[in-house]
Amino acid sequence: MLQVKNISFGYNKTLVLDNISFNLEKGKNLAIIGESGSGKSTLLKLIYGEYDLPQGEIFWKDTQILGPKHNLVIGYDFMKYVSQEFDLMPFITVEENIGKHLSRFYPEEKQKRTTELIKVVQLEDFAKTKVKNLSGGQKQRVALARALAKQPEILLLDEPFSHIDNFKKQSLRRSVFSYLKEHNIACIVATHDNNDVLGFADEMLVLDQKKIIAKDTPQNLYSNPKLPLIASFFGEFNVIDGEIYYAHQLKIVDEDSLQNTSATKKGVVKNSYFNGDYWLVEVEHGSNTLFIYHRTLIEAETQIFFSF
Numbered sequence: 313m314l315q316v317k318n319i320s321f322g323y324n325k326t327l328v329l330d331n332i333s334f335n336l337e338k339g340k341n342l343a344i345i346g347e348s349g350s351g352k353s354t355l356l357k358l359i360y361g362e363y364d365l366p367q368g369e370i371f372w373k374d375t376q377i378l379g380p381k382h383n384l385v386i387g388y389d390f391m392k393y394v395s396q397e398f399d400l401m402p403f404i405t406v407e408e409n410i411g412k413h414l415s416r417f418y419p420e421e422k423q424k425r426t427t428e429l430i431k432v433v434q435l436e437d438f439a440k441t442k443v444k445n446l447s448g449g450q451k452q453r454v455a456l457a458r459a460l461a462k463q464p465e466i467l468l469l470d471e472p473f474s475h476i477d478n479f480k481k482q483s484l485r486r487s488v489f490s491y492l493k494e495h496n497i498a499c500i501v502a503t504h505d506n507n508d509v510l511g512f513a514d515e516m517l518v519l520d521q522k523k524i525i526a527k528d529t530p531q532n533l534y535s536n537p538k539l540p541l542i543a544s545f546f547g548e549f550n551v552i553d554g555e556i557y558y559a560h561q562l563k564i565v566d567e568d569s570l571q572n573t574s575a576t577k578k579g580v581v582k583n584s585y586f587n588g589d590y591w592l593v594e595v596e597h598g599s600n601t602l603f604i605y606h607r608t609l610i611e612a613e614t615q616i617f618f619s620f
């Protein structure tokens with residue numbers, strides 16, 4: 313189990329994380345979310361042992377994670393970190409990068425493992441390509457496979473699919489996260505993308521103003537978001553009389569069908585944005601601007617009624 317105990321950290325004198333504590337069980341998937349600059353990457357780097365901690369302690373099982381003051385080489389065998397920079401060797405091939413740290417004494421085993429991981433990150437067609445000739449998204453996948461090569465017990469991923477195109481993203485996520493579950497590898501994923509979280513994370517941790525402001529399952533945080541910051545991670549939302557409503561929880565209704573007048577309000581359409589299955593309709597309601605999903609486009613300046 314990973315134990316993060318009362319850690320605080322700042323670059324220079326500005327505090328970035330203030331008294332953060334949480335645990336993560338073996339094999340579990342934890343997502344870290346928060347606005348840009350909220351300290352997600354910093355937290356991953358601290359867990360990896362990249363910096364010395366001025367306050368608090370981090371343990372994986374019985375091993376204390378220590379920073380560069382105590383370790384000549386940063387990091388531990390049981391933990392791998394895929395940063396936003398990838399850190400690959402450009403002049404050797406994809407398979408050589410992935411197999412780089414696997415033992416040369418067992419060539420068959422090494423080849424088998426490399427081939428398996430190339431499949432997990434769906435790079436079969438590029439096994440023999442030099443990394444310098446790959447796109448950003450392909451490099452990101454090599455970095456993921458390389459991190460998995462030595463079978464870590466815990467994997468730290470910083471925006472792991474940010475460079476991958478939408479065609480590949482969903483199937484790659486399923487492939488990587490299923491691999492982690494099958495091999496009981498714990499992972500912490502810092503992300504802005506709710507698709508990295510919703511179907512995969514066992515828990516989510518929300519960072520804001522240097523602190524953890526929520527930690528719960530994605531299901532619970534989605535159904536009861538408590539704060540606009542949390543709702544905004546899941547999609548368009550509105551705050552009406554202090555309550556949070558997602559755009560799909562409001563409904564544009566016909567004037568004729570109005571029955572329960574207390575739950576119905578009036579507004580004026582300002583804009584409609586095509587969103588695929590529906591339109592996102594921007595509605596002026598008093599001094600408030602609301603967003604409501606609707607099946608069809610509604611012209612600007614149309615007066616509408618909506619209910620909850």
Ligand SMILES: Nc1ncnc2c1ncn2[C@@H]1O[C@H](COP(=O)(O)OP(=O)(O)OP(=O)(O)O)[C@@H](O)[C@H]1O
Nearest residue numbers: 323324328346347348349350351352353354355502
């Ligand atoms: N090496 C550094 N030196 C000084 N300040 C830093 C350094 N790295 C990050 N910071 C600052 O620390 C704060 C947290 O940065 P961090 O990268 O952890 O945020 P983040 O939540 O991962 O952001 P993003 O979502 O944009 O990647 C920011 O204010 C950032 O400017």
